[in-house]
Structures are given as structure tokens and as C-alpha cells.
Amino acid sequence: MxxxxxxxxxxxxxxxxxxxxxxxxxxxxxxxxxxxxxxxxxxxxxxxxxxxxxxxxxxxxxxxxxxxxxxxxxxxxxxxxxxxxxxxxxxxxxxxxxxxxxxxxxxxxxxxxxxxxxxxxxxxxxxxxxxxxxxxxxxxxxxxxxxxxxxxxxxxxxxxxxSHPVHRQVVAAIRSGAIGKVKEVHSWSGKDWGDRDPRPDRQDPVPDGLNWDGWLGVAGARPFLAGYYHPGNWRKRLDFGTGTFGDMGCHILDPVYEALALTAPKSVRSDGDVPGADSWGLDNRVHYVFPATPHTAEELSLHWYNGAHRPSDEVKALLGKHEMSGQGSVYIGTEGVLYSPYIDAPILLPEDKFKEVKLPEVAGADHYVQxxxxxxxxxxxxxxxxxxxxxxEMVLLGCLATRFPQTTLEWDAATLKVANVPEASALVRKKYRGGWEVEGL
The missing domain is CATH 3.40.50.720 (NAD(P)-binding Rossmann-like Domain)
Structure with missing residues (x-):
């Protein structure tokens, strides 16, 4: 097509x-x-x-x-x-x-x-x-x-x-067995919602019309810093956002998660940037291991990269003449490869092998009207x-792993605990600021 x-x-x-x-x-x-x-x-x-x-x-x-x-x-x-x-x-x-x-x-x-x-x-x-x-x-x-x-x-x-048709097509193609059973997936985003600089040592006047206490909400009190949190840079900050991974992981890993019918990961490990005292890291490299599903060859190896990191040259070579997009995924199966540029049509590789193969025809939907x-x-x-x-949960576990670099976290989804690193388990839940507690949380 x-x-x-x-x-x-x-x-x-x-x-x-x-x-x-x-x-x-x-x-x-x-x-x-x-x-x-x-x-x-x-x-x-x-x-x-x-x-x-x-x-x-x-x-x-x-x-x-x-x-x-x-x-x-x-x-x-x-x-x-x-x-x-x-x-x-x-x-x-x-x-x-x-x-x-x-x-x-x-x-x-x-x-x-x-x-x-x-x-x-x-x-x-x-x-x-x-x-x-x-x-x-x-x-x-x-x-x-x-x-x-x-x-x-x-x-x-x-x-x-x-609900976008090209993402629905990725799911349909993987589920159809177009590339056989999937062995590993490499997903990435070029965004860099993080910061290596320390928080400025200053306090700025709160602008007219802004309820700073209300903006902080459940987070701990701190001085207002113009341009540092509100309106746009909160994604970079540990107490307010989830960095690039939390921002884009839910989009880019969505078809991976759905197509392969993944469950909770067994382990996760970060070998990229470490967050600072106040902000998420810029360049992440995270590796998950998931239990086998009917669509995987065995335990699935999922690699995430963002910021300056990208998949290896060996993975890039699988794309042939195609340039690696700014965001996307590569699914490596027992019978071939599916390259999924973000919000673009998936490509079966090698092209000589799949030139006569048609991808499943799927329809999209309006996510909001739905x-x-x-x-x-x-x-x-x-x-x-x-x-x-x-x-x-899966995406945020990757964010959590970046705070414990070069350490394989063994995840127990039933108890919401990192079995081998109690310090990591302590960050699965946060304490809300007094006066902002919510029933059930």
C-alpha cells in the first residue's frame, strides 16, 4: 500500500x-x-x-x-x-x-x-x-x-x-503473524523532557491570576520560579511530570503492549541518564523483560530509548533503505521485521520477502467522539x-528504573513492589501534601 x-x-x-x-x-x-x-x-x-x-x-x-x-x-x-x-x-x-x-x-x-x-x-x-x-x-x-x-x-x-488507523494496522499486522512470533522490540523518542541543571536558587513573584498553592496541589510546597514549572516545563520535574518516557511512552508503547498482549514485566533495567534532585534525565535507555504471550517467541525483550539514545547499528541495519524516524518502533520476529514510524504506515522487512504481502486493512476512529x-x-x-x-504502570516502572541506574529491578506486580530493591518500592507511591488527601489514594 x-x-x-x-x-x-x-x-x-x-x-x-x-x-x-x-x-x-x-x-x-x-x-x-x-x-x-x-x-x-x-x-x-x-x-x-x-x-x-x-x-x-x-x-x-x-x-x-x-x-x-x-x-x-x-x-x-x-x-x-x-x-x-x-x-x-x-x-x-x-x-x-x-x-x-x-x-x-x-x-x-x-x-x-x-x-x-x-x-x-x-x-x-x-x-x-x-x-x-x-x-x-x-x-x-x-x-x-x-x-x-x-x-x-x-x-x-x-x-x-x-485509534489512529496506522496504529491499528500495526496491531492487526502483528496479531496476524505477519512477521511470525516477536522476539524483541526497540522503541524510541527523540524528545528530551528532562534537565541536567540544578533548580535555580531564587524565588519569583507569583503572577496575577495564578493560585500557586492550587497549582502545587498534592505536591510539596516550594517557591514559585518563573518559567521553571508553569506553564510548560513541569514535564521535566520529578514532582510534577514523568519526563519523556512518561510523556511519549504511553503513545509509542501502546501498540507494542496491545499487539503482543503483554502483561506486567518481570524486570526492568536502566542504563541511561540518572535524574537529578529536581528533574528527570535527558537521555534514557531502558530494558524490560516480559513473560511470553501467544504472540511472542519466548520472553519478550523490550528496549526503550529517548533523547540522544537510539537502537544499535545492528537494529538500524534491519531497516534497509529506510531512515530511522524521530520516534517509532522496530518489531523483530521469527519471520521478519515490522518497522513502525510514529504516526506513519508500518513497513514489513526485508522488502524483497514481503513485496507481495498486503498489510491488513483497518479503520480508525475518533478517540474523543468514541x-x-x-x-x-x-x-x-x-x-x-x-x-x-x-x-x-508498565511505562512508569521504566521511569522508576531510571532512578536506580545499572540495577535490574525485579518487579512483583501483585504486591506493587520491587522485590530486590526496597528503596525503589518506596517510590511506587507518594505521600500527598497535607490538606490535599483524596479518598482511595
């Missing part, structure tokens, strides 16, 4: 938009027959949150009722696009006062994903949560459990590429927390 042009990730997403304690008692309306209109609230008003809202608005059934953002200076565009929206600065106040909601999107910095999503689920609301689903492994497990106990609530993680339709009782979400939670 012809190879389509390579869109940017943002353009692809825009195209998609167009085309251990039980939770609190759920509100009755959330379990009732769906109405024609889905009454929605957004947590976040700009950046990815605004993109999510605009994408959800592709459904004629969508109505934005309310939105919350700790920075009121960043609410202008959403008010312009949705003049009737009610704006809050405190997400807790929104949940307490808006009694007629059906669904929410959680599109905040990573450290607030779990507290807001859990609070929404406990109020009987359907939840669209941006990736990574949570900032810690423990939070991901808890959201997965609570969502499982509330089967009438619809959940979806914002791995929009999950969620809203499921909220109304039509169809189902394709990346519910039952799937997204374990995927996020």
Missing part, C-alpha cells in the same frame, strides 16, 4: 478530533439511561486541555458546562469559544457545586491526574484522562480498581493515537482504565 505523508503529532490529533477501598456512592444520574446531551467539565483551560475540549466538541452531543484552571490568565480562549462556560479556579469547588455533570476530562500536569480523576469517579462521572493516566504506579492501580468496580462509568485515556458516544450508551471506549492503567 502507498505510504501516506507523515503528519505532525499535533496535526494527527487534530485530524482524529475532526474524523483497596470502594469508591464513594455514585450519583444516580450517572447510571441512568443517557440523555442526548453529555454535560461536561474540563480540568484545565489551555494547552492540551483546550485541545481536548475542542476535540470533544466534534460531537454534536457535547456541552461544556464548566471548566477549572488554577491560572485564570489562561482561561480567555475557552471562554471565547464557549461563552456559557462557568469558570472555577479550584477543581474541588467545581465538583462540589456542579451537580448536573455527566463527564469530565482531566488535562492538567501529571501530578494532579489521579486526584482529580479519582474524585470525579467517586462522584459518578465518566472520565477522559490524559496520559500518563497517573504520575505513580500506585495511583494507576487504584484508578484501575475503582473503575472496575464501577462498570457503568466510561473511562478513556488520552492516547489518541490508539468516548462521548460510550457515555451515551453507544459503543465502548477503546482505551478504558482497565487497559490504560496496566499500560501506564
Amino acid at each position: 502507498p505510504t501516506p505523508a507523515r503528519p505532525t503529532r499535533r496535526a494527527a490529533l487534530k485530524g482524529l478530533a475532526a474524523a483497596f477501598a470502594a469508591p464513594a456512592v455514585l450519583r444516580r444520574h450517572a447510571l441512568a439511561a443517557p440523555s442526548e446531551t453529555v454535560r461536561h467539565a474540563s480540568f484545565g483551560c489551555s494547552g492540551m486541555a483546550l485541545a481536548d475540549v475542542q476535540s470533544l466538541a466534534a460531537s454534536k452531543h457535547f456541552k461544556l458546562v464548566a471548566a477549572a484552571d488554577v491560572d485564570l490568565s489562561r482561561t480567555g480562549e475557552i471562554k471565547k469559544l464557549f461563552p456559557d462556560v462557568k469558570i472555577y479556579q479550584d477543581w474541588r469547588e467545581l465538583l462540589d457545586k456542579e451537580k448536573g455533570l455527566d463527564s469530565v476530562n482531566v488535562s492538567t500536569p501529571d501530578h494532579m491526574h489521579a486526584p482529580i480523576a479519582m474524585s470525579a469517579l467517586q462522584r459518578g462521572l465518566h472520565v477522559y484522562g490524559q496520559k500518563p493516566l497517573t504520575q505513580t504506579i500506585y495511583e494507576a492501580r487504584r484508578l484501575t480498581e475503582v473503575a472496575a468496580r464501577s462498570p457503568k462509568l466510561v473511562t478513556q485515556m488520552g492516547i489518541q493515537i490508539h 468516548f462521548l458516544d460510550a457515555c451515551r450508551g453507544e459503543g465502548a471506549a477503546s482505551a478504558p482504565f482497565a487497559y490504560a492503567g496496566p499500560l501506564t
Whole structure:
């Protein structure tokens, strides 16, 4: 089949938009027959949150009722696009006062994903949560459990590429046995959400309209530093983001995880950069070992690279005339190789062997409209927390491994512990700041 042009990730997403304690008692309306209109609230008003809202608005059934953002200076565009929206600065106040909601999107910095999503689920609301689903492994497990106990609530993680036809094609090709049983996978991203410089020794005035205490949320108190955390660089910081791996791993490893029907890894090891006192490392190289599945030749070896690191020359040689893309995966099977550039058509290699082989024809879907339709009782979400939670756990375990370099961490998924490194187990869960505790977390 012809190879389509390579869109940017943002353009692809825009195209998609167009085309251990039980939770609190759920509100009755959330379990009732769906109405024609889905009454929605957004947590976040700009950046990815605004993109999510605009994408959800592709459904004629969508109505934005309310939105919350700790920075009121960043609410202008959403008010312009949705003049009737009610704006809050405190997400807790929104949940307490808006009694007629059906669904929410959680599109905040990573450290607030779990507290807001859990609070929404406990109020009987359907939840669209941006990736990574949570900032810690423990939070991901808890959201997965609570969502499982509330089967009438619809959940979806914002791995929009999950519904893109080229990613669906990768899954279909691997599942069809096109390259035989898969022996190893190499996945990478050229992004470098990290920092080697120490945190600046200064304190800046908090801008007008920003509730800094609210922005910190469950994280520990600290001075405001202009440009260091808010609005964009929080992804680099240990207490607020998950670095490049957490940012892009949920996208790029999604088809790997699904196609091979992976379960929790047995072990993980990092041989790349070590995070500093405040920030994630820049250049990661992480190796997982997974139990065998029906789609693997034996135990699966999965290699992740980001920043300056890339797969070896031996892996690059498997691509033949094809240049290695900025982001993507190479699946090495018993009968051949599948090269999957990120958001581009997969290629079977060597080409001489597969020139007569046609990849499975698959259709894509609008990840956002799919969620809203499921909220109304039509169809189902394709990346519910039952799937997204374990995927996020796997990715975050790789992030955790970077904090213990040159050490193979033996993972016990049942107990959420690193069997051989107690210090690593201590970072599976974090303590919330006093006054910001959330039931169930």
C-alpha cells in the first residue's frame, strides 16, 4: 500500500478530533439511561486541555458546562469559544457545586491526574484522562480498581493515537503473524523532557491570576520560579511530570503492549541518564523483560530509548533503505521485521520477502467522539482504565528504573513492589501534601 505523508503529532490529533477501598456512592444520574446531551467539565483551560475540549466538541452531543484552571490568565480562549462556560479556579469547588455533570476530562500536569480523576469517579462521572493516566504506579492501580468496580462509568485515556488507523494496522499486522512470533522490540523518542541543571536558587513573584498553592496541589510546597514549572516545563520535574518516557511512552508503547498482549514485566533495567534532585534525565535507555504471550517467541525483550539514545547499528541495519524516524518502533520476529514510524504506515522487512504481502486493512476512529458516544450508551471506549492503567504502570516502572541506574529491578506486580530493591518500592507511591488527601489514594 502507498505510504501516506507523515503528519505532525499535533496535526494527527487534530485530524482524529475532526474524523483497596470502594469508591464513594455514585450519583444516580450517572447510571441512568443517557440523555442526548453529555454535560461536561474540563480540568484545565489551555494547552492540551483546550485541545481536548475542542476535540470533544466534534460531537454534536457535547456541552461544556464548566471548566477549572488554577491560572485564570489562561482561561480567555475557552471562554471565547464557549461563552456559557462557568469558570472555577479550584477543581474541588467545581465538583462540589456542579451537580448536573455527566463527564469530565482531566488535562492538567501529571501530578494532579489521579486526584482529580479519582474524585470525579467517586462522584459518578465518566472520565477522559490524559496520559500518563497517573504520575505513580500506585495511583494507576487504584484508578484501575475503582473503575472496575464501577462498570457503568466510561473511562478513556488520552492516547489518541490508539485509534489512529496506522496504529491499528500495526496491531492487526502483528496479531496476524505477519512477521511470525516477536522476539524483541526497540522503541524510541527523540524528545528530551528532562534537565541536567540544578533548580535555580531564587524565588519569583507569583503572577496575577495564578493560585500557586492550587497549582502545587498534592505536591510539596516550594517557591514559585518563573518559567521553571508553569506553564510548560513541569514535564521535566520529578514532582510534577514523568519526563519523556512518561510523556511519549504511553503513545509509542501502546501498540507494542496491545499487539503482543503483554502483561506486567518481570524486570526492568536502566542504563541511561540518572535524574537529578529536581528533574528527570535527558537521555534514557531502558530494558524490560516480559513473560511470553501467544504472540511472542519466548520472553519478550523490550528496549526503550529517548533523547540522544537510539537502537544499535545492528537494529538500524534491519531497516534497509529506510531512515530511522524521530520516534517509532522496530518489531523483530521469527519471520521478519515490522518497522513502525510514529504516526506513519508500518513497513514489513526485508522488502524483497514481503513485496507481495498486503498489510491488513483497518479503520480508525475518533478517540474523543468514541468516548462521548460510550457515555451515551453507544459503543465502548477503546482505551478504558482497565487497559490504560496496566499500560501506564508498565511505562512508569521504566521511569522508576531510571532512578536506580545499572540495577535490574525485579518487579512483583501483585504486591506493587520491587522485590530486590526496597528503596525503589518506596517510590511506587507518594505521600500527598497535607490538606490535599483524596479518598482511595
